[in-house]
Amino acid sequence: MRAAFDALGPDAAGAVAAALQRDAAEESGRRFRAVFISDIHLGTAGCQAQALLDFLRGHRCDTLYLVGDIIDGWALRRRWFWPQPHNDVVQKILRSARKGTRVVYVPGNHDEFARGFTDHLFGGIEVLHEAVHTTADGRQLWVIHGDDFDGVVQCARWLAYVGDNLYECTLRLNRHLNRLRHRMGLPYWSLSAYLKHKVKKALNYVMDFEVAVAREARRRGHHGVVCGHIHRAEMREIDGVLYCNDGDWVESRTALVEHHDGRLELIYWQPIDHESPPQALQAPEPGKVLV
Numbered sequence: 001m002r003a004a005f006d007a008l009g010p011d012a013a014g015a016v017a018a019a020l021q022r023d024a025a026e027e028s029g030r031r032f033r034a035v036f037i038s039d040i041h042l043g044t045a046g047c048q049a050q051a052l053l054d055f056l057r058g059h060r061c062d063t064l065y066l067v068g069d070i071i072d073g074w075a076l077r078r079r080w081f082w083p084q085p086h087n088d089v090v091q092k093i094l095r096s097a098r099k100g101t102r103v104v105y106v107p108g109n110h111d112e113f114a115r116g117f118t119d120h121l122f123g124g125i126e127v128l129h130e131a132v133h134t135t136a137d138g139r140q141l142w143v144i145h146g147d148d149f150d151g152v153v154q155c156a157r158w159l160a161y162v163g164d165n166l167y168e169c170t171l172r173l174n175r176h177l178n179r180l181r182h183r184m185g186l187p188y189w190s191l192s193a194y195l196k197h198k199v200k201k202a203l204n205y206v207m208d209f210e211v212a213v214a215r216e217a218r219r220r221g222h223h224g225v226v227c228g229h230i231h232r233a234e235m236r237e238i239d240g241v242l243y244c245n246d247g248d249w250v251e252s253r254t255a256l257v258e259h260h261d262g263r264l265e266l267i268y269w270q271p272i273d274h275e276s277p278p279q280a281l282q283a284p285e286p287g288k289v290l291v
Contacts, residue, residue, distance in 0.1 A: 029057065029058040029059055030058065030059050030060070031059075031060045031061065031260075032059060032060070032061040032062075032257045032258060032259060032260070033061065033062050033063070033135075033136055033258045033259060033260045033262075034061055034062065034063040034064075034065065034133060034135075034257065034258040035059060035061040035063075035064050035065070035255055035256070035257050035258075036065040036067055036143070036226050036244075036246045036255065036256040036257070037064075037065070037066060037067065037246055037249065037255045037256075038066070038067035038068050038069060038070075038108070038145065038227075038228025038229070038246050038247075038248065039067075039068070039069040039108070039228045039229065039231055039247070039248035039249065039250065040052060040066075040069065040070050040071075040089070040248075040249045040250075041069055041072040041075070041110065041248075041249070041250050042070060042071045042072060042082075042086045042089060042090070043071055043072040043073075043075050043076040043080075043081055043082060043086065044072045044075045044081065044250070045081060046250045046251075047072075047086065047249060047250060048249050048250065048253055049083075049085035049086045049088070049089050049249075050085045051249065051253050051269060052089055052249045052253070052269075053085060053088055053089055053092060054269075055253075055255065055267075055269045056089070056092050056093070056096070057092070059255075059257070059267075060096075060101070061101060061257070062101065062102065063101065063102040063103075063104065063133070064093070064096060064101050064102070064103045064104070065104050065106065065131065065133065065143055065226070066093070066103065066104065066105040066106065066125075067108075067143060067144075067145055067226060067227065067228045067246060068106055068107055068108025068109070068111065068144075068145025068146070068147070068228050068229065069108035069109070069110040069111055069145065069228060069229070069248075070105065070107075070108075070111055071110070071111045072110045072111070073110055073111050073112065073113050074110050075110075093125070094123050094124070094125070097123060097124030097125055098123075098124060102126070103124060103125045104125075104126045104131050104143070105125050105126065105127045105128070106128055106129070106130060106131055106143055106144060106145055107127065107129075107145065108145035108146075108147055108228065108229060109145070109147035109150075109229075114127055115129065130142065130143060130144045131143040132222070133226065133258075135258055135262040135264070136258070136259075136260060136261055136262035137261070137262030138262075139223040139224060139242070139262070140221075140222045140223050140224075141222065141224045141225060141242070141244070142217045142220060142222040142224070142225045142226070143225075143226045143227075144213075144225065144226075144227050145227060145228055145229050146209070146213055146227035146228060146229035146230065146245075147229050149209055149212045149213050149216070150209065150229065150230075174251075209229075209230055210234065210238060210243055210245070211238055211239075213225050213227055213243065214238035214239060214241040214243045215238075215239065215241075217241050217243075218239065218241045223241070223242060224241055224242030224243065224244060225241065225242070225243055225244065226245075226246060226256060227244070227245055227246075228245060228246055228247070228248065229245075230245065231247065231248040231250065231251060231252065232245055232247065232252075233245055233246060233247030233248075233252050233254040233256075233266055233268070234266075235256070235264065235266050242264075244256050244264065244266075246266070247266070252268065253268065253269040253270075254266055254267065254268050254269065255267050255269065
Protein backbone atom coordinates (compact mmCIF):
# COMPACT_ATOMS: atom_id res chain seq x y z
CA MET A 1 0.00 0.00 0.00
CA ARG A 2 2.81 2.39 0.90
CA ALA A 3 4.53 1.75 -2.43
CA ALA A 4 1.30 2.47 -4.28
CA PHE A 5 0.94 5.82 -2.52
CA ASP A 6 4.56 6.75 -3.31
CA ALA A 7 4.02 5.91 -6.97
CA LEU A 8 1.14 8.37 -7.18
CA GLY A 9 3.28 11.37 -6.29
CA PRO A 10 2.76 13.74 -3.36
CA ASP A 11 -0.27 15.63 -4.75
CA ALA A 12 -2.24 12.60 -5.91
CA ALA A 13 -1.33 10.63 -2.80
CA GLY A 14 -2.52 13.50 -0.63
CA ALA A 15 -5.82 13.66 -2.49
CA VAL A 16 -6.37 9.91 -2.12
CA ALA A 17 -5.49 10.03 1.57
CA ALA A 18 -7.90 12.93 2.10
CA ALA A 19 -10.66 11.03 0.29
CA LEU A 20 -10.08 7.93 2.42
CA GLN A 21 -10.10 10.03 5.59
CA ARG A 22 -13.33 11.73 4.49
CA ASP A 23 -14.98 8.36 3.75
CA ALA A 24 -13.95 7.06 7.16
CA ALA A 25 -15.40 10.16 8.85
CA GLU A 26 -18.68 9.77 6.95
CA GLU A 27 -18.97 6.09 7.85
CA SER A 28 -18.49 6.91 11.54
CA GLY A 29 -21.00 9.81 11.53
CA ARG A 30 -24.38 9.87 13.26
CA ARG A 31 -27.06 7.82 11.54
CA PHE A 32 -30.73 8.72 11.35
CA ARG A 33 -33.81 7.12 9.87
CA ALA A 34 -34.59 10.28 7.88
CA VAL A 35 -33.18 13.77 7.34
CA PHE A 36 -35.19 16.70 5.95
CA ILE A 37 -33.45 19.78 4.53
CA SER A 38 -34.74 22.62 2.38
CA ASP A 39 -34.02 26.13 1.12
CA ILE A 40 -30.36 25.55 0.35
CA HIS A 41 -30.45 28.07 -2.54
CA LEU A 42 -27.47 26.71 -4.42
CA GLY A 43 -26.46 29.32 -6.98
CA THR A 44 -26.59 32.27 -4.58
CA ALA A 45 -23.83 33.93 -2.59
CA GLY A 46 -25.90 33.52 0.58
CA CYS A 47 -25.93 29.72 0.38
CA GLN A 48 -23.83 28.18 3.18
CA ALA A 49 -22.78 25.23 1.04
CA GLN A 50 -19.64 24.33 2.99
CA ALA A 51 -21.56 24.17 6.28
CA LEU A 52 -24.16 21.92 4.61
CA LEU A 53 -21.43 19.72 3.18
CA ASP A 54 -19.95 19.30 6.66
CA PHE A 55 -23.40 18.42 8.01
CA LEU A 56 -24.08 15.84 5.29
CA ARG A 57 -20.68 14.23 5.83
CA GLY A 58 -21.31 13.86 9.55
CA HIS A 59 -24.95 12.72 9.38
CA ARG A 60 -26.01 9.64 7.43
CA CYS A 61 -29.60 8.54 6.94
CA ASP A 62 -31.80 5.91 5.34
CA THR A 63 -33.92 8.56 3.58
CA LEU A 64 -32.94 12.11 2.66
CA TYR A 65 -35.77 14.53 1.83
CA LEU A 66 -34.86 17.63 -0.19
CA VAL A 67 -37.85 19.83 0.59
CA GLY A 68 -37.59 22.48 -2.12
CA ASP A 69 -35.52 25.51 -3.14
CA ILE A 70 -32.42 23.34 -3.41
CA ILE A 71 -31.17 25.17 -6.52
CA ASP A 72 -32.13 28.83 -6.90
CA GLY A 73 -33.26 29.09 -10.51
CA TRP A 74 -34.52 32.64 -9.98
CA ALA A 75 -31.05 33.84 -8.97
CA LEU A 76 -29.22 31.85 -11.66
CA ARG A 77 -31.39 33.46 -14.35
CA ARG A 78 -30.24 36.88 -13.15
CA ARG A 79 -26.56 36.02 -12.73
CA TRP A 80 -24.59 32.78 -12.95
CA PHE A 81 -22.93 31.89 -9.64
CA TRP A 82 -21.76 28.34 -9.03
CA PRO A 83 -18.57 27.94 -6.93
CA GLN A 84 -16.98 24.59 -6.16
CA PRO A 85 -18.68 24.04 -2.75
CA HIS A 86 -22.08 24.21 -4.49
CA ASN A 87 -20.96 21.54 -6.92
CA ASP A 88 -19.61 19.48 -4.01
CA VAL A 89 -23.04 19.51 -2.33
CA VAL A 90 -24.68 18.16 -5.49
CA GLN A 91 -22.00 15.49 -5.84
CA LYS A 92 -22.37 14.51 -2.18
CA ILE A 93 -26.14 14.04 -2.57
CA LEU A 94 -25.70 11.99 -5.75
CA ARG A 95 -23.03 9.92 -4.04
CA SER A 96 -25.36 9.23 -1.10
CA ALA A 97 -28.02 8.01 -3.53
CA ARG A 98 -25.49 5.67 -5.18
CA LYS A 99 -24.49 4.28 -1.79
CA GLY A 100 -28.06 3.29 -0.90
CA THR A 101 -29.69 6.36 0.67
CA ARG A 102 -33.18 6.96 -0.66
CA VAL A 103 -33.23 10.58 -1.84
CA VAL A 104 -36.61 12.27 -2.39
CA TYR A 105 -36.67 15.69 -4.05
CA VAL A 106 -39.80 17.84 -3.63
CA PRO A 107 -39.14 21.02 -5.69
CA GLY A 108 -40.11 24.48 -4.45
CA ASN A 109 -40.84 27.78 -6.16
CA HIS A 110 -37.19 28.76 -6.69
CA ASP A 111 -36.45 25.40 -8.36
CA GLU A 112 -39.87 25.03 -9.98
CA PHE A 113 -38.15 23.98 -13.23
CA ALA A 114 -37.74 20.55 -11.60
CA ARG A 115 -41.51 20.17 -11.26
CA GLY A 116 -41.57 19.32 -14.95
CA PHE A 117 -39.79 16.07 -14.03
CA THR A 118 -42.21 14.96 -11.30
CA ASP A 119 -42.43 11.15 -10.88
CA HIS A 120 -39.11 10.65 -12.67
CA LEU A 121 -35.85 9.25 -11.31
CA PHE A 122 -32.55 11.08 -11.95
CA GLY A 123 -29.26 9.69 -10.67
CA GLY A 124 -31.14 7.70 -8.06
CA ILE A 125 -33.10 10.77 -6.90
CA GLU A 126 -36.92 10.59 -6.91
CA VAL A 127 -38.62 13.82 -7.99
CA LEU A 128 -42.10 14.16 -6.42
CA HIS A 129 -44.60 17.00 -6.19
CA GLU A 130 -45.24 15.98 -2.57
CA ALA A 131 -44.50 12.98 -0.38
CA VAL A 132 -45.81 11.18 2.71
CA HIS A 133 -43.27 9.97 5.24
CA THR A 134 -44.26 7.39 7.87
CA THR A 135 -42.20 7.60 11.03
CA ALA A 136 -40.98 4.56 12.95
CA ASP A 137 -43.80 5.07 15.47
CA GLY A 138 -46.48 5.14 12.76
CA ARG A 139 -47.12 8.87 12.25
CA GLN A 140 -47.82 10.06 8.71
CA LEU A 141 -46.06 13.31 7.79
CA TRP A 142 -47.05 15.23 4.68
CA VAL A 143 -43.87 16.54 3.00
CA ILE A 144 -44.27 19.69 0.88
CA HIS A 145 -42.23 22.81 0.15
CA GLY A 146 -45.05 25.14 1.17
CA ASP A 147 -45.16 27.81 -1.54
CA ASP A 148 -48.72 26.72 -2.44
CA PHE A 149 -49.78 28.37 0.84
CA ASP A 150 -47.95 31.63 0.13
CA GLY A 151 -50.46 34.18 -1.16
CA VAL A 152 -47.69 36.42 -2.49
CA VAL A 153 -46.19 33.64 -4.63
CA GLN A 154 -49.59 32.45 -5.85
CA CYS A 155 -51.39 35.76 -6.41
CA ALA A 156 -48.70 38.43 -6.94
CA ARG A 157 -45.70 36.73 -8.48
CA TRP A 158 -44.06 40.04 -9.40
CA LEU A 159 -44.10 41.01 -5.72
CA ALA A 160 -42.43 37.71 -4.85
CA TYR A 161 -39.57 38.57 -7.25
CA VAL A 162 -39.24 42.04 -5.70
CA GLY A 163 -39.18 40.51 -2.23
CA ASP A 164 -36.56 38.01 -3.35
CA ASN A 165 -34.29 40.83 -4.55
CA LEU A 166 -34.75 42.76 -1.32
CA TYR A 167 -33.99 39.62 0.69
CA GLU A 168 -30.79 39.09 -1.31
CA CYS A 169 -29.73 42.69 -0.57
CA THR A 170 -30.37 42.08 3.14
CA LEU A 171 -28.24 38.93 3.03
CA ARG A 172 -25.42 40.82 1.29
CA LEU A 173 -25.49 43.47 4.03
CA ASN A 174 -25.67 40.69 6.62
CA ARG A 175 -22.45 39.08 5.27
CA HIS A 176 -20.53 42.38 5.57
CA LEU A 177 -21.93 42.94 9.05
CA ASN A 178 -20.92 39.47 10.22
CA ARG A 179 -17.39 39.82 8.83
CA LEU A 180 -17.05 42.85 11.10
CA ARG A 181 -18.58 40.96 14.03
CA HIS A 182 -16.15 38.08 13.41
CA ARG A 183 -13.18 40.48 13.62
CA MET A 184 -14.59 41.76 16.90
CA GLY A 185 -14.92 38.21 18.25
CA LEU A 186 -18.72 38.29 18.21
CA PRO A 187 -20.92 35.33 17.11
CA TYR A 188 -22.97 35.12 13.91
CA TRP A 189 -26.12 37.24 13.92
CA SER A 190 -28.90 37.25 11.31
CA LEU A 191 -30.15 40.68 10.31
CA SER A 192 -33.00 39.36 8.19
CA ALA A 193 -34.19 37.03 10.97
CA TYR A 194 -34.14 39.99 13.37
CA LEU A 195 -36.19 42.10 10.95
CA LYS A 196 -38.71 39.28 10.40
CA HIS A 197 -39.30 38.95 14.14
CA LYS A 198 -39.57 42.73 14.68
CA VAL A 199 -41.89 43.54 11.81
CA LYS A 200 -45.44 42.69 12.88
CA LYS A 201 -46.75 42.04 9.37
CA ALA A 202 -43.93 39.61 8.65
CA LEU A 203 -44.64 37.76 11.90
CA ASN A 204 -48.34 37.59 11.08
CA TYR A 205 -47.49 36.22 7.63
CA VAL A 206 -45.39 33.45 9.19
CA MET A 207 -48.11 32.56 11.71
CA ASP A 208 -50.81 32.50 9.01
CA PHE A 209 -48.63 30.28 6.83
CA GLU A 210 -48.00 27.78 9.62
CA VAL A 211 -51.69 27.54 10.55
CA ALA A 212 -52.79 27.16 6.92
CA VAL A 213 -50.30 24.36 6.25
CA ALA A 214 -51.22 22.51 9.45
CA ARG A 215 -54.95 22.76 8.75
CA GLU A 216 -54.52 21.35 5.25
CA ALA A 217 -52.45 18.46 6.63
CA ARG A 218 -55.24 17.69 9.11
CA ARG A 219 -57.87 17.92 6.35
CA ARG A 220 -55.92 15.34 4.37
CA GLY A 221 -55.79 13.00 7.36
CA HIS A 222 -52.07 13.30 8.17
CA HIS A 223 -50.62 13.42 11.67
CA GLY A 224 -48.22 16.21 10.72
CA VAL A 225 -46.50 18.18 8.00
CA VAL A 226 -42.87 18.90 7.09
CA CYS A 227 -42.21 21.98 4.96
CA GLY A 228 -39.74 24.78 4.29
CA HIS A 229 -40.19 27.97 2.24
CA ILE A 230 -40.34 30.64 4.97
CA HIS A 231 -36.78 30.09 6.31
CA ARG A 232 -37.97 29.71 9.89
CA ALA A 233 -37.20 26.44 11.66
CA GLU A 234 -40.00 25.39 13.96
CA MET A 235 -41.57 22.30 15.48
CA ARG A 236 -44.84 22.54 17.40
CA GLU A 237 -48.40 21.30 17.49
CA ILE A 238 -51.09 23.39 15.81
CA ASP A 239 -54.67 22.26 16.50
CA GLY A 240 -53.50 18.71 17.15
CA VAL A 241 -51.29 18.54 14.06
CA LEU A 242 -47.49 18.39 14.26
CA TYR A 243 -46.05 21.30 12.26
CA CYS A 244 -42.38 20.94 11.32
CA ASN A 245 -40.39 23.46 9.31
CA ASP A 246 -36.82 22.37 8.64
CA GLY A 247 -35.54 25.95 8.19
CA ASP A 248 -32.86 26.82 5.65
CA TRP A 249 -29.15 26.77 4.74
CA VAL A 250 -28.83 30.47 4.05
CA GLU A 251 -29.09 31.77 7.61
CA SER A 252 -30.21 29.28 10.25
CA ARG A 253 -28.36 26.14 9.03
CA THR A 254 -31.04 23.78 10.31
CA ALA A 255 -32.29 20.30 9.51
CA LEU A 256 -35.09 18.10 10.80
CA VAL A 257 -34.05 14.54 11.63
CA GLU A 258 -35.92 11.40 12.61
CA HIS A 259 -34.21 9.01 15.02
CA HIS A 260 -34.70 5.28 14.60
CA ASP A 261 -37.31 5.23 17.36
CA GLY A 262 -39.45 7.80 15.51
CA ARG A 263 -38.37 10.77 17.62
CA LEU A 264 -38.08 14.02 15.65
CA GLU A 265 -35.45 16.66 16.34
CA LEU A 266 -34.38 19.99 14.90
CA ILE A 267 -30.62 20.29 14.58
CA TYR A 268 -28.99 23.72 14.48
CA TRP A 269 -25.64 23.28 12.77
CA GLN A 270 -22.64 25.32 13.82
CA PRO A 271 -20.01 26.14 11.15
CA ILE A 272 -16.91 24.16 12.08
CA ASP A 273 -13.18 24.57 11.98
CA HIS A 274 -11.96 21.77 9.70
CA GLU A 275 -9.18 21.05 12.18
CA SER A 276 -11.83 20.00 14.71
CA PRO A 277 -14.52 17.29 14.60
CA PRO A 278 -18.07 18.33 13.58
CA GLN A 279 -20.41 19.58 16.28
CA ALA A 280 -24.17 20.05 16.33
CA LEU A 281 -25.94 22.75 18.28
CA GLN A 282 -29.31 21.80 19.66
CA ALA A 283 -32.24 24.20 19.42
CA PRO A 284 -31.68 27.17 21.73
CA GLU A 285 -35.29 27.17 22.95
CA PRO A 286 -37.17 24.42 24.81
CA GLY A 287 -39.78 22.41 23.00
CA LYS A 288 -37.80 21.86 19.81
CA VAL A 289 -37.51 18.13 20.38
CA LEU A 290 -40.67 16.06 20.31
CA VAL A 291 -40.92 12.43 21.36
